[in-house]
Amino acid sequence: MQILYVKYVSVHVCVGGASRETGFISSRKVRRISFASTPRRISWCYFAAIDKIQIVTVKMSNHQRLDDEMKWRIVGRLEAGQSQVQICREFNLTPSVVCNLWKQLQDTGSIERKPGQGRPRATTATEDRYLSIIARRNRGATASQLFRDLYAATGTHVSRVTVSKRLHETGLFARRPAVCVPLTSTNRRIRLTWCRKHRDWSMDQWAIVLLTDESRFSLNTILAVRSYGENQGPATYPPMSAKSTIMTEGV
Numbered sequence: 001m002q003i004l005y006v007k008y009v010s011v012h013v014c015v016g017g018a019s020r021e022t023g024f025i026s027s028r029k030v031r032r033i034s035f036a037s038t039p040r041r042i043s044w045c046y047f048a049a050i051d052k053i054q055i056v057t058v059k060m061s062n063h064q065r066l067d068d069e070m071k072w073r074i075v076g077r078l079e080a081g082q083s084q085v086q087i088c089r090e091f092n093l094t095p096s097v098v099c100n101l102w103k104q105l106q107d108t109g110s111i112e113r114k115p116g117q118g119r120p121r122a123t124t125a126t127e128d129r130y131l132s133i134i135a136r137r138n139r140g141a142t143a144s145q146l147f148r149d150l151y152a153a154t155g156t157h158v159s160r161v162t163v164s165k166r167l168h169e170t171g172l173f174a175r176r177p178a179v180c181v182p183l184t185s186t187n188r189r190i191r192l193t194w195c196r197k198h199r200d201w202s203m204d205q206w207a208i209v210l211l212t213d214e215s216r217f218s219l220n221t222i223l224a225v226r227s228y229g230e231n232q233g234p235a236t237y238p239p240m241s242a243k244s245t246i247m248t249e250g251v
Helices: 066-077 084-091 095-108 125-137 143-154 160-169 184-198 202-208
Strands: 003-004 008-013 032-036 042-051 051-057 171-174 213-218 224-227 243-249
Touching: 032 066, 066 095, 066 160, 125 143, 125 171, 143 160, 160 171, 213 224
Parallel strands: 008 051
Antiparallel strands: 003 051, 008 042, 032 042, 171 224, 213 243
């Protein structure tokens, strides 16, 4: 409890489903406002014009799953004759949590979490294996392409994020393949000198040059699906699309 010397006083604090506490009674209730609101504490206050304010905070528990130790502590107090209201105040729980736990123990004789609770997975184990197989066959396939392939094969509609999560569960991640020409500083200097020397050549001068070396470069970022620690090889290189590449020729 906290006392602040201002010109308003809290005369009533009440939260639905929580314990109710009353402050000092004043002559007249002026208005009701939301005084404090955080993930763990909420309070509404009536204010009247006198010399000080009394703040009473009612703590509300988060909707978290109770562990087995906490459940058995609650059951032990219930069997000892302690009321549910007292247990709620002691452990900072809502009455429905204690009531449902006691009802479950009386109906089933167990406090274990019921099977099947929670949101079910959007894909089955077979569909997860299918995603892993097609991702390994087509290393350059994006998550959007994979979920379209999954929908065409099984009829299951999932999001791109779900496909990425399923691949991560099997150890597959999108990585940029380390494919490059090993050039030393001397090679770079010689190539730069040659380009600067021939950059002003005319078409007639280039007409007598035979271009024998061809290289294809991608204009977009290339990502390949690869598991952690997998060696890079031809099998892990995705094929280049002709629409997003350019062809260069060299002497």
